[in-house]
Amino acid sequence: MASSNIGAIYRLFPIETFTPDSSAVVIDVTDLFVSDDERLSPLDKYSQHTLSGRLKRKETFEKEKSYVTGIKAFSDNVSVCSSLNYRVTISERGLRDVPVTVSATRSILLLDSLPARPRLTDSRIAIFPTGKMLYSPTTQGARPVWYAHRWRLEPSDPEAYRRGEVVDPVKPIVFYIDRNFPRTWLPYIFEGVNQWSELFEEIGFRNAVQARLFPEDDPEFDPDNLKYSCVRYAPVTIQNAMGPSWTDPRSGQIVSASVYLYHDVIELINNWLFVQTSPADPRVRQKQIPQQIIGDALRYVLSHEIGHCLGFMHNMGASAVIPVDSLRSPSFTRQTGTTLSIMDYARFNYVAQPGDFERGVRMTPPRFGVYDRFLVKWNYTPLFVESPEEEYLLTSEWLREASAHPALRYGKQQFSELLDPRSLSEDLGDDHVRASEYGIANLKYVLAHLNAWTESDDPDYTYRKAIYNGIVNQYFTYLNHVYADVGGVYLYEKHVGDSVEHYRSVPRERQMRALEFLLDQLDDMRWLDDRSVTDNLGLVASAADAVCEAVMKAVVAAPSKVGLSAALAAGDAFTPQACMSLIYDRIWAPTQRREALNLSQIKRQRLFLEMLGTVAGLRAEGDSKSLAAMRQIEVPAAFRADRDLFSPASAECPNPVAGYGEPLPLFYEAPPMEGLAYDCVLRIRRLLEAQRNHPDLQTRLHYRALLHTIETCLK
């Protein structure tokens, strides 16, 4: 083992000399701290200028302009501060050789000589893991194990603790709060940190999580030093927050975790509240939302980030357990809020309708949900047994018991393919069609009243521009939720004995209902083109047309998408053929009825044919592969708002095998779509031939143009 894990050399330094007492060597490390080392790069990969990493950036380090500015040394850590100069080029933004000077502090921390005892974890719970390969003499073959990310929280008085008393931890988890936060934000930030102590108190720890301001009288304190976990303010117009954390790789112990709140996170919260809850909540029908509402939302954002700092991942399934109409119940929302875990991405109550606030309905996520309690209990309850394996026997049993309760199940965040419609971002409730109906009704209400509500505060229309784009984006979000049901497969991480099934295809009726909903929406998008709003927002063409095109693309890709769920269905599958039939009948019904077509219908037929031609491999351009595999309605890149709030606390999650990774259909051959598409094209041609002399001029020309297009494709 030892010879297979000797450790990779990071740097070699020649020994310059020895210390006077010969007990230590002296090396010149200037080159380490004033250099172009990518591993120590101070430039943010997901910076604002690169649109969160979407644009390419070239950096040239200017060594001759860089130098060391300061050094500090303490008993358990040292730090070196350097001024580093770069020239940055982002050609897509016209930025060329822009000088950037960064003052960076690098810390070297001494880890505990004896690592903490790891807590074994598995993929059935939302806790960040560090993966290891376990080679044991008692088993045949090495197997992967995972250590949970957790702080080393030990009772200061174990005997009292075991007697059931609440005790202080040996070392509380302290977050130092930046003194430079806008003063109005501070109380909510403190609250967002301190509130976690409530959950730790339930498992016997007093004041386990504490917020303190940056001390002013401690010469050792330096917020740039890795040793201190901080909540910091960044005066940048990024609408986001992030929370990187660092763990001891030997045990999964969290050594340091920080949260960065960028200034415009407050704008993001404002826009969410306005777009999602203003129909129901009259108090937010203005550009400047009352302090107590937005402050509380800031607290929620921070408490979510602190959750990451405590080792908790996202549980996207926590909102899917709640019946949609309960979100309109005053008693339910007051008690439970919008989700069963604040580690979900459930924003605000977009289901509540006008009048609901007056009836007492709450618009916000809860302070904590039942799943958060479970997380704290599972990850931090001290277990007085002899070994990690013995601990795991207990904690694994907790997971098995939990699996019987939908509220305690874990919905894994899906980064690429959206297979499981339960684990989506920003969705509420157990029925996407119903929830989206409510949500869309609300969006119409917001748009209709937007001018009236903001006219006096928004002289130059910048606020209304942001809200309008927010409405369009939110609309896409609701449609995407419904689209996830089409071809969806419910997934659960399961161990033997758990009361869940590994997978289950979304039932056929539900898939059809979702698809029909999307097709109905195609006829009902004109409300987006409200010129009384958009005429003042600069050059705005038609959001309805843009959304329609994107949705049509998704609809035409649906038959291919349902292939997997059909193959996995026990019986009564929603097959690609049935899917295509449903769509075909809808799009071509007006033609079959010999009607004169309006421009929207013409557009849909044209798009249908165009995209079908691509899938059938008939058209020269277009990317048939990506279309066939499209699993979500693509929001055109340029107006995808950067909504990746709360990037996970650890940068990359190790992705060993199955459980933590993305579900990968193995031994699955996607049914070929070309035949189905080609057959449709021929059917359309026959249909149109019969009507090439339609009495209505526009319709007639449209059919002839389509016939011409078909001939072009078939050549």
Add this chain to the structure above:
Amino acid sequence: MRAKYNIRWLGTGLILLILLCEVLPAAGKRRKKLPEPPKTAYERLFADETPRTVRGLFTLHLLDGDVYLEIPDSLLGRDLLLGVTVLSVSDGEESSVGMQPSQPCHVVFQRTDSLLQIATIDSRSRSDDPEIGRALAASRQPSVIASFPIKAMTPDSCGVVVCATSFFRNGDSYLSPKDPQSYSSREGLFLRSYEYRSEASYIRDVAAFADNVSVMSELSYEVSSYAFGVIARGDPELFTATVRTSFLLLPEAMNSVRKADPRVGTATSRYVEYAPEGQGAEVCYYASRWRVDAGHPIVFYLDDRFPASWKPYIERGVLTWNDAFAKIGLPQAIEVRHVSAEGLPDVNDIRYSAVRYVPSPARDLRCNVWTDPRTGEILSANIYISHNIGPQIQTERLLQSGAVDPRARHLELDEALFGESLQAKVAHYAGLCLGLLPNGGASQVVPVDSLRNVHFTNEYGLSASILDEVPLNYVARSEDFRRGVRLCQTTLGPYDYRAVEWLYGNGEVSDDPSCRFLQLRSGKFALDPRSRASDLGDDPLRAAEAGLANLDVVLRNVSEWIDDEDRDYAYRSALPESVSFYCNALFAPVIARLGGVLIHERRAGDAGRGIEPLPAETQREAMRWLLRQLDELEWLDNPSLIVGEGLNPGVADFVRVDIFDRILQSLDRIALCASLSDGATYTRAEAMDDLSNYLWSRSDPSDENFRMLLQRRFLDRLLALVGEATGRKSTLRSDYFDQSLTADDSAGFAPLSGVSYLTRPEDGHLLYGVLLDSRARIESAAARSSSPQMRGHCAWMLRRVTHFLENRR
């Protein structure tokens, strides 16, 4: 016994002592002849040579092509403006005197123990809140742009000396005199690439004044020119420019800053404001303006080298703006002073604003303005007038007013006429130097008929603002001129008064339509047909008719007028080009109506809408008018123009084809405009149908060649459009639809850069219909025609159409 020995020792000691005293001073004298103490690093800097030294804001030395800066500690961290200006060029077509290669930037000097650095300060974020302010300070370190090893301390130990040659002599873009708008680039048609020649560049001189210093560098390049970016034009040429890099000490930041308003055209500086109660950082803009009050006028120095006859008109032009300042209680806010006989003040001192003479063949004026990036305060401004403004004015006078004004019918204009035009141009640029932007919409406020009215033109001029580019009154007729109608706008208009009132006084934004401000945009987002340079009157169709009628008179008579002065036809050889440009300018505002979108700068509460696509009927009318005009331009083929450079059979067809091409180019814009409207619009398909109708309608058989030319262009475009809509790979490029959808926030001050939620128009089937109709029209044209060439041409076109419709190659 002991006592005796002691005395003896004492005696010997004394003698020894005396002897020693003799010896020691001698030794001391010898020691004084030992080598002197070593020289300081400072003293060793220049060995035994004497550099050229100038002292001012700080001290500079120039020796053997190297420049040394002495930066005192007291200057570290102080706010400076670093700017670069082109002072002279070897080829006036390549670059321009007065051009600034890069925006002046805010810098500071800073120091470590062994390095002196120049670092830029980002003043684009600010906050009044102490906490956020501290956070900003920590986040916005100065960015180092140059770093020099310290060579020595100054003798008083309060400063350092560095050799900074590399900063002032290099091929970097911040110094490069490459002017994207130079004449040689022919508006971007030719791509020029500059290769820096270090061996031919050197530092020529240094200058220092109380609050600024400059280094003059001669930078040389090898310039290669490429047509369409790839085809080399001729051999690379050598080019040198003198470039002045200056550091200006910024004054105490001005307190009274003005937040810009998009309804008043002012130059702006952008910054982001962070406030603790705000729910989102706010993008704000300062308006640039001078710090001017009763005791401190804005002073322009007049370059002594101007021809004497020019000076009074230039002075009057600059002082025109005092009329506006007088109205807000600041009479004589602007002063013009003459440079003294001794040449003071020194034109190298960038603290002085001046109107400068440029002895180059360029035919225009330029200006540049230095502003304090922290507050938008204008610190100095310069107007550059090139020598060949003379011929430029002369051509304008001839073409635009020669039909009505006998004085304009000469190649050498009389002084008063020339001076009046010069004064008008200077007044325009002086306004730009005040921080005001060109107002493209001011001339279209004036009713066309009023341009023929004596009282109106004398009272109000030709345009609501001299900040529009106002041509001469090409609408007026001879009888109007005889009655006293004005031809040249030299006075301020109502907008100018209100703008000065707003920027420098306490004025409110006016909602008087004559005071509207329309930004002069360029490129594909110049969508508003009302906002144009070089146009007159509120009805571009009738204005163009009047201008063309006058041009006709000029062309018919020009030979008679200038034969005596232009015996070798040199002037007339260049005339066709000027005439075609002028025709372009007359037709352009009409063509701009195709797909025109009115863009209003408005605030909540103002009347009207922000974006207003032009009504379908207005666009149709413009199209019909243009197509009619295409057949009424034979008079351009006047013999006086035929004796031009090269062998020109005629200018008329050239102009007609150009107009037609620009109509075809408008199709993209027409489609965009339709996408921005609801309800009845003028569509791309309808425009194509109008063109199709025109092209195959009955026409004069003698005009066949021209018709065939246009028909081919039209068909190419139609087939490409229908092909794109029905499944073929697209060969067309669109300015608007090719861009990915953008939801950016350009509004108000930020330049328009995209259209939100734009999808391709749903008109494929309608274009297909146009193709079918065109086929029918070609068939009947073929049947009608008696010329074998035309019949053959029709047959060829029919074949193309049929092949397309039947999908044959």
